[in-house]
Amino acid sequence: MSTRWPDRLPTHDRFDYRPITRRPDYTWPNGARLAVYIGFNVEHFAFGDGLGACIGPASPQPDVLNHGWREYGNRVGAWRCLELFDALALPTGALVNTALYDHCPELVQALVARGDELIGHGHSNAERQGVLDEEHERALLMRCRERMLRESGQAPAGWLSPWISESALTPDLLAETGYGYTLNWCHDDQPLRMRTRGGGSLWSVPYPQELNDIPMIVGRLMDARDFSAMVVDNFEEMLDQSRAQPLVMGVALHPYIVGQPYRLRHLRTALARLAQARDRGDIWFTTPGAIASHVGEIERERPGEFG
Template identity: 45%
Template sequence: MPRPDERYDYSPILDRPSASWPGGKKLAVYVAMGVEHYTFGEGQTEDLLEGVSAPDLVNASWRDYGNRVGAFRLLRRMETFDIAPTVLLNTALYDSAPQLLEAVRRSGAEVVGHGVSNSHSLGSFSEPEELLYLKEVAARIHDEEGAAPLGWSSPWLTQTSNTLDLLGESGYRYVLDLRLDDQPVWLNTRSAPLLAIPYALELNDSTSIIGRNVGAREFADMIIDEFEELLLAAGEQRLVMSIVIHSFISGAPFRLRQLARALEHLAGRGDQVWFTQPREIYRVMADERSAATGMDVTDEVR
């Protein structure tokens, strides 16, 4: 199993050259929204209340709120701030919530592969099974959206020792599972180079609000504080900030009100920020790599 230091080289941020994002901006910000499907009574679940006996209608209905209500309100609120979302999509929702996918398309969202259902993770797959699974997710999104996803986000942030290698072999070009840096980092794989785009492990309503009982107001303050600190650091070099929300968590009205407060703060500094999506970050990085190597990224094989 490759160690982390075999996937990427050590590089202290102070030693890197200065560069900018499009428009001369130094801080890129994207908002990722998990839109997830759970198979009732099966596999892993994200629960608000622990220890509920089966059949657990309470937690199942809490999760369903996201696809019936929360996601629509989050999409609408982001639109008011002119933020095009990034949707981490379980493809089972194409069958269980088709109207939600219509709203996702209208929002101009980028769709990122996030598995079939969040009831399962990659952890138990053999290498052939995982390769087939990754390809099936990409094929379903291609069939529904007209283009395969460039990016992948693992359900439950779980990987096997093969995942990073198989992503490139399945046609994915970037991964959102990791926060090893405030800049995108090219990962070493046995196939085409894979870009790790910074992904919030703490500015993440699942890990913070549900996992560590952070309040909605505190979570909004965390977003604002991270933004201001990264904006200060970005005076020297371009950086990436991500915010990760889920339809059934941040879509709750009292949390949405606090999230909107944070997004309004960020939008008020729009002249200094590139509000974007991971695919646009990838394209900038891929173009620069191609210019430096004289070879298209998709043609590179390790």
């Protein structure tokens, strides 16, 4: 008996395949070809329950070692990172758990005072979003959006799911609850439109899973010096590539990881290199929301090119 294989594999049908070499051409503000942003993940984790990255083997709850290591980011590491960002005049896209408003509101206030973009990142990173049914996922998206508007005076335009955990309906629900873009997908180096139900759409802005301290430093046990060199190498290669296409490079940082003093020392070297490129006019150093707004303006002038 012969086996019949399906002609096509199951697909998400959110966007079509389009190679990077066959895209519309455009530039970022000031004629730049490479847009760079920091995704600064400020998160809170339940004590004695739920998910969380680990520096040592997970222990039966309460896991004081790993909870305390993560909490260092809110108490110390984030503040050291903000000092560094201030010294280099770097904006961030701050990915905010709304549990921070209860736990350490001063930290969110500091981000607002800097003028950083606040991006929805769930209520807590101790929870996965993708396990929720439609009603509860919609409620999560609406509650986070409403609370950030109420507490900080700005409703988030974008969203990154805790642990990049999506249901099959997440893009639809994001579009329907007022979000303009998602950072969940790491499939490209350019923004593109995703299809959502009912004829809607949602921008997908590239978010890094390689230039990201959790998979690199925690997952692959990369040294801080090597992570810094990786950021610089990636930047210089993408700067060369951007001569052919406009590109986006994000750097994802978590303060309980890069806020550790010896890692911060090496991060400073990498970010200083990016700041120098910005000062020379080689790049546009920005936020994910500004990227989505810019391509949205281009799309209105040139409809149909970004699908």
